[in-house]
Amino acid sequence: MNEFEEIRDQMLGRTYHRIVTVDSLPSPTFHMEGRQVVSFSTNNYLGLATSERLIDAARRGLERYGVGNCESRLLGGNLEIYEHLEAKLAALKQKESAVLFATGFLTNMGVLTALVSLSKIARIYGYRPRQHYKYVYFSDEFNHISIREGIRMSGASRVSYRHCDMANLEEKLRACGADMKIIVSDGVFSQDGDILPLPDMLQLADKYDALVYIDDAHATGILGDHGGGTTDYFNLNSPRLICMGTLSKAYGAIGGFVATEKYLADMLRYACSAYGFTSTLPPDQAMAVSEAMDAVVDEPWRRDRLWENQRRLLAGFDGLGCQVTCRDTCILPVLVGDEAMCERHAAKLGECGFHVDSVVFPAVPRGAARLRFMANTNHTPEQIQAFIDAMGQLRGAGRNRCQQA
Numbered sequence: 074m075n076e077f078e079e080i081r082d083q084m085l086g087r088t089y090h091r092i093v094t095v096d097s098l099p100s101p102t103f104h105m106e107g108r109q110v111v112s113f114s115t116n117n118y119l120g121l122a123t124s125e126r127l128i129d130a131a132r133r134g135l136e137r138y139g140v141g142n143c144e145s146r147l148l149g150g151n152l153e154i155y156e157h158l159e160a161k162l163a164a165l166k167q168k169e170s171a172v173l174f175a176t177g178f179l180t181n182m183g184v185l186t187a188l189v190s191l192s193k194i195a196r197i198y199g200y201r202p203r204q205h206y207k208y209v210y211f212s213d214e215f216n217h218i219s220i221r222e223g224i225r226m227s228g229a230s231r232v233s234y235r236h237c238d239m240a241n242l243e244e245k246l247r248a249c250g251a252d253m254k255i256i257v258s259d260g261v262f263s264q265d266g267d268i269l270p271l272p273d274m275l276q277l278a279d280k281y282d283a284l285v286y287i288d289d290a291h292a293t294g295i296l297g298d299h300g301g302g303t304t305d306y307f308n309l310n311s312p313r314l315i316c317m318g319t320l321s322k323a324y325g326a327i328g329g330f331v332a333t334e335k336y337l338a339d340m341l342r343y344a345c346s347a348y349g350f351t352s353t354l355p356p357d358q359a360m361a362v363s364e365a366m367d368a369v370v371d372e373p374w375r376r377d378r379l380w381e382n383q384r385r386l387l388a389g390f391d392g393l394g395c396q397v398t399c400r401d402t403c404i405l406p407v408l409v410g411d412e413a414m415c416e417r418h419a420a421k422l423g424e425c426g427f428h429v430d431s432v433v434f435p436a437v438p439r440g441a442a443r444l445r446f447m448a449n450t451n452h453t454p455e456q457i458q459a460f461i462d463a464m465g466q467l468r469g470a471g472r473n474r475c476q477q478a
C-alpha cells in the first residue's frame with residue numbers, strides 16, 4: 074500500500090458521509106440509486122433548473138453558440154451574451170458593473186485573492202503604488218468554505234469573528250491597524266439559514282473605513298422584492314459593498330459573479346486569474362440564467378409558493394416539536410450534533426423516499442452535524458405531509474437516542 078492509499082483509507086474510515094449517485098435532477102422528485110425520491114434539500118429552490126422555460130433557453134443557446142466557448146474572455150471568448158448577462162446582474166444588485174466567473178466557488182477564490190493584490194498586480198502594468206498596503210480580512214466563523222479557501226489563498230491576514238456578532242466584529246475592527254479592512258460574510262448562511270445583520274455591518278464599515286464583501290449564493294433570486302438578495306431585502310446599498318452571487322441555486326444553472334463599482338470590476342478583469350486564465354460558464358448556461366432572471370420577475374408565483382411551502386414545512390416541524398435552529402429563510406436546519414447519527418437519520422429518511430442533506434465536518438464544525446432541510450416551489454402539500462409523517466416516525470423511533478431530530 075502506498076502512502077496515498079493509506080491516507081485515503083484513514084480518511085474514509087473517519088468520514089461518515091457517503092456520496093450517492095443520482096440519475097435525474099431534483100425537481101424536487103428525482104431518481105437516486107434506482108429509486109424515486111423527493112428532495113427536501115435541493116438548491117433548485119424555484120424549480121427553474123428543470124423548467125421547460127430554462128431548458129428552451131439553454132437549447133437556443135446551444136443552437137446559436139455551440140457547446141462551449143473554448144477561450145478566455147480576455148482573448149476570443151467574450152461573447153455578447155456574457156456582457157448582456159453582466160449588465161442584468163449589475164442592475165439586479167444596483168451596482169455599476171458585474172463580472173462573471175465559471176462557478177461561485179471560483180468567484181470567491183478568485184476575487185478574494187485578487188482584491189488584496191490589486192496594487193501588486195497593477196505594478197505589472199507599470200503602476201507605482203503610493204505605499205505598501207496591509208490588508209486584513211474579517212471573516213464570520215461560519216462563512217462558506219469557498220470564502221475560507223479564498224482568504225487562505227490570498228495570503229492576507231484573517232481575523233475571525235463570532236457568527237453574526239457585530240459587537241465582536243467591532244472589537245476586532247477597532248483593534249486592527251490595517252490600511253485596508255475587508256469584512257466578508259455569507260448573506261444567507263448556507264448551513265445555518267440565517268441572514269447577516271447587514272445594516273449594522275454597514276454602519277461598522279463606515280465607522281472603521283472597511284469594505285464589505287457579501288456572498289449571496291442562497292439569497293440571489295430569493296430574498297428582497299426583486300429577488301436581488303440581502304441588499305434588496307434590507308433595501309440598502311453602499312459603494313463599500315461588493316456583492317457576490319452564484320447562478321447555480323435559485324437560477325438553476327452554473328456560474329458566479331461579483332457586482333461592484335465600475336473601477337473595481339475593470340481592475341478585476343485584468344487582476345483576477347480566475348477570470349482571465351480560465352474559460353467562463355458555457356453560453357447556453359448564460360442564456361438560461363438570463364431567462365431565469367426574467368422568470369423570477371414575471372412568474373412571481375414561484376417565490377410565493379416557495380414561502381408558502383416554507384411555512385407549511387415549519388408548521389409540520391413545530392407540530393412534531395423539532396427544534397429548527399433558524400426560521401428566516403428557506404434553509405431550515407435541525408441540529409443533530411453527532412455525525413454518525415446525522416447520517417443514519419438521513420439514510421432512514423432515504424428509505425422512506427425522501428432525500429435530505431446530512432451536513433457534517435468540514436462543511437460545519439465537528440459535533441455540529443445537522444439535517445439541512447430546504448423548502449421548494451414544486452413541493453406539493455401531499456409531499457410535505459408525507460415527509461412530516463416520515464419525520465414523525467423517525468422521531469418516535471429515535472426519541473431515546475436523539476432528542477433533537
Ligand SMILES: Cc1ncc(COP(=O)(O)O)c(C=O)c1O
Pocket residue numbers: 176177178179181217219259263288290291319320321327328329
Ligand atoms: C454560500 C456559498 N458560496 C459559494 C458556493 C459555491 O457556489 P457554486 O456551487 O456555484 O460554485 C456555495 C455552494 O454551495 C455556497 O453555498
